[in-house]
Amino acid sequence: MLSSLSYAILALLASKPQSGYDISRQMKPPLGFLWQARHGQIYPELARLVQEGYVDFERLDPRAGPPRRVHAITAEGRAELSKWVAIPPQPRPMNDELVVKAFALRKAKAGSAVELLKDQVKLHEHRLGALEQRAAAIESRDSGAPDPSSVRFGEYAALRRAIGSERDYLVWCRWLQQQLEPARSTGRSKGRSPAKRSAARRAP
Amino acid sequence: MLSSLSYAILALLASKPQSGYDISRQMKPPLGFLWQARHGQIYPELARLVQEGYVDFERLDPRAGPPRRVHAITAEGRAELSKWVAIPPQPRPMNDELVVKAFALRKAKAGSAVELLKDQVKLHEHRLGALEQRAAAIESRDSGAPDPSSVRFGEYAALRRAIGSERDYLVWCRWLQQQLEPARSTGRSKGRSPAKRSAARRAP
DNA sequence: TCCAACTATGTCAAGCTCGACATAGCCTGC
DNA sequence: GCAGGCTATGTCGAGCTTGACATAGTTGGA
Numbered sequence: 001m002l003s004s005l006s007y008a009i010l011a012l013l014a015s016k017p018q019s020g021y022d023i024s025r026q027m028k029p030p031l032g033f034l035w036q037a038r039h040g041q042i043y044p045e046l047a048r049l050v051q052e053g054y055v056d057f058e059r060l061d062p063r064a065g066p067p068r069r070v071h072a073i074t075a076e077g078r079a080e081l082s083k084w085v086a087i088p089p090q091p092r093p094m095n096d097e098l099v100v101k102a103f104a105l106r107k108a109k110a111g112s113a114v115e116l117l118k119d120q121v122k123l124h125e126h127r128l129g130a131l132e133q134r135a136a137a138i139e140s141r142d143s144g145a146p147d148p149s150s151v152r153f154g155e156y157a158a159l160r161r162a163i164g165s166e167r168d169y170l171v172w173c174r175w176l177q178q179q180l181e182p183a184r185s186t187g188r189s190k191g192r193s194p195a196k197r198s199a200a201r202r203a204p
Numbered sequence: 205m206l207s208s209l210s211y212a213i214l215a216l217l218a219s220k221p222q223s224g225y226d227i228s229r230q231m232k233p234p235l236g237f238l239w240q241a242r243h244g245q246i247y248p249e250l251a252r253l254v255q256e257g258y259v260d261f262e263r264l265d266p267r268a269g270p271p272r273r274v275h276a277i278t279a280e281g282r283a284e285l286s287k288w289v290a291i292p293p294q295p296r297p298m299n300d301e302l303v304v305k306a307f308a309l310r311k312a313k314a315g316s317a318v319e320l321l322k323d324q325v326k327l328h329e330h331r332l333g334a335l336e337q338r339a340a341a342i343e344s345r346d347s348g349a350p351d352p353s354s355v356r357f358g359e360y361a362a363l364r365r366a367i368g369s370e371r372d373y374l375v376w377c378r379w380l381q382q383q384l385e386p387a388r389s390t391g392r393s394k395g396r397s398p399a400k401r402s403a404a405r406r407a408p
Numbered sequence: 409t410c411c412a413a414c415t416a417t418g419t420c421a422a423g424c425t426c427g428a429c430a431t432a433g434c435c436t437g438c
Numbered sequence: 439g440c441a442g443g444c445t446a447t448g449t450c451g452a453g454c455t456t457g458a459c460a461t462a463g464t465t466g467g468a
Contacts, residue, residue, distance in 0.1 A: 003424070004301050007260070021446050029297055036297030036308055041425065043448055066433055066446045082311040083264040088320060091327075093233055093240030093455095096210050097293035099365050102239055103358035104215040108287040116292060123295075148314070148383050154307035155382075159374050159381035161303050168372040172365050178363075179352050225416050245455065247418055270416045270463060296423095386462070 002080070003092070004055075005045050010073055012079045013055060015151065017072035031130055033162035034155075046071060066076070072157035100140050100165055103175060110180050117180075120175050128166040135159045208285070208294070209249050214277055217259060219355065221276035222332045224250050224309055235283035237366035250275060258284055306380060314384050315319075321384075325377050332370040339363045357378075 012023055012034065021031060023046070024039035025033060032095045049055040051133055054077030073081070098120060138156050146152040216227055216238065226249070228243035230236060253259040258281035261273045277285070302324060311316055342360050344349060351355040 004299065004304070006335075007301075007308075008299075008304045011304050014308060019446075020448095024446095030295060032297070032305075033298050035304055038426065039447080040449080043446095047448090064434065065444090068421085068446065069293040072259045080310060081308055085308050085312040086238040086316040086320070088323060089305060091234060092301070093236070093298055094298045094369065095208065095239050096365070097211075097214075097297055099237075099294070099362050100208070100212045100215050100239055101289045101293060102361040102365070104211075104218060104285055104289050105352065105358060105361070106355075107218060107282060114288070119292060128264065138271060145383070151310075154309060157212065157306040157309070157380060158303050159378065161306070164372045164376050165369070169302055173362065176361060179357075181347070188434075190275070191390045209454085223416075224418095228416095242456070243417080244419080247416095251418090268464065269414090272416065289441075 002049075002052075003045065003055075003085075005035060005041065006049055007081060007084050008037075009042065009045060009049060010054060010077050011154070013071055013073040014078060015154065017070050019068045019070050021068070023071075023072065030127055033131060034158050038085060051078070053077075103181075114177060114180055117173055117177050121170060121177075124166050124170050124173070127168065131159055131163045131166065135163060154162055206253075206258075206288075208248065209241055209245065210253055211288050212241075213246065213249060214252065214258060214281050215358070217275055217277040218285060219358065220280060221274050223272045223274050226271070227275075234327070235334055237335060240363050241300065242266060253281070257281075263302075318381060318384055321381050323375055325374060325381075326371050328370050329379070332374065335363055335367045335370065339367060351369060368379075 006028070009023060012018065012026060018107065020039070020043050024042045027035055027042065028036045029036045029038075046055065050057060050071070054074055055071050056074055057071040059067055060070055061067045099195075100106075101116070135156065138152050138159070141149065146156050171193070212231070213227060215228060216222065224243070224247050227245045231239055231241045232242045233242075243327065250259065251380070254261060254275070258278055259275050260278055261275040263271055264274055265271045305312075305320070307318075339360065342356050342363070346354065346356065350360050
């Protein structure tokens with residue numbers, strides 16, 4: 001049985017032959033949106049896939065720069081991948097430290113929490129922007145969403161998932177900021193009525 | 205340096221003294237919404253926290269059932285927790301097999317993919333329902349969202365995050381289903397106009 | 409009566425992931 | 439000239455996580 005990472009590598013190689021370095025760039029956190037991994041994990045996995053016969057490679061010696069190993073998926077690799085695609089996925093927990101910090105917020109000063117949230121919002125806005133740009137590039141090329149039979153459909157579907165996820169994350173961060181702001185202000189909140197405060201906190 | 209799991213345990217113990225079993229029930233996948241972990245990871249971590257002095261416990265021997273160890277956070281534990289809450293969180297990648305499968309979808313029959321999505325939707329609808337019920341219970345108790353100073357605020361914030369995440373996941377699953385359905389139908393699609401098909405696929 | 413499921417705690421091997429270390433040539437700016 | 443950054447590949451130890459195995463009393467149904 002191959003690891004999930006192996007299948008992610010096979011999926012990338014099925015879309016286009018490429019080097020381990022190319023793969024690691026696409027999977028590199030925090031911008032990777034298919035499967036995040038570091039090169040330290042990718043190269044050994046790639047070597048294993050070659051050994052098992054699911055992938056082969058060709059050495060390329062460009063004039064400039066170090067030699068590259070361009071990997072391609074084999075017929076066996078394609079068969080293995082399509083078998084795997086049809087079986088139910090294993091859900092992985094999305095354990096997020098920020099959620100734990102929000103849970104334990106009462107133990108901290110509200111000020112540091114707001115600082116922390118601002119940084120998080122900035123980080124996720126950056127990632128969201130990059131993802132949206134990529135999705136927009138595909139949409140302008142295909143005049144909307146690509147057809148499921150298109151080579152670009154897979155990337156587009158993965159992008160939509162990542163974009164939705166980031167937007168939702170930002171919505172939550174901003175909701176949390178809004179909750180904390182009235183409590184933090186030392187002077188300004190005096191002018192605000194309790195009714196207004198309560199309305200701002202009310203769930204939709 | 206403690207692990208993220210340790211802080212999640214401390215956060216739970218800060219809200220209420222409880223046994224390792226209680227903690228493992230709250231963290232048990234797939235319903236855990238603060239931090240997911242199995243008991244096999246929780247008990248050793250709890251023992252370590254006791255050894256480090258961040259947690260202590262009391263043996264309780266109920267008439268019925270096996271003896272329980274009710275753990276409580278110490279003053280040192282609270283200090284450690286509030287120090288940690290103020291530092292920036294480490295982002296963990298949300299690697300989802302289903303996204304990889306969607307990426308590699310062209311390699312599979314559309315039929316099995318739709319089957320698979322239906323199962324996923326059912327699973328996530330179930331989790332979403334359970335989370336919404338919990339959130340609703342808190343909202344009815346507090347007539348809306350709890351105040352940030354409330355003991356229930358942390359749980360409510362974590363719940364909102366999990367609920368948003370599930371809803372977003374379901375939106376994506378249904379979008380993907382919609383994309384695949386027209387392509388899968390062998391006879392029914394003949395009556396549908398290409399314009400309609402294209403409009404259904406268009407990005408918002 | 410026996411089997412299954414739940415409470416309650418614990419251990420452990422195997423596998424996955426991260427971050428650091430290592431090498432080496434090329435290019436750009438100071 | 440040289441420091442820093444990029445391309446490009448690889449190794450490795452430490453730590454995190456999973457899933458199975460282990461124990462043992464209680465409750466409820468077939």
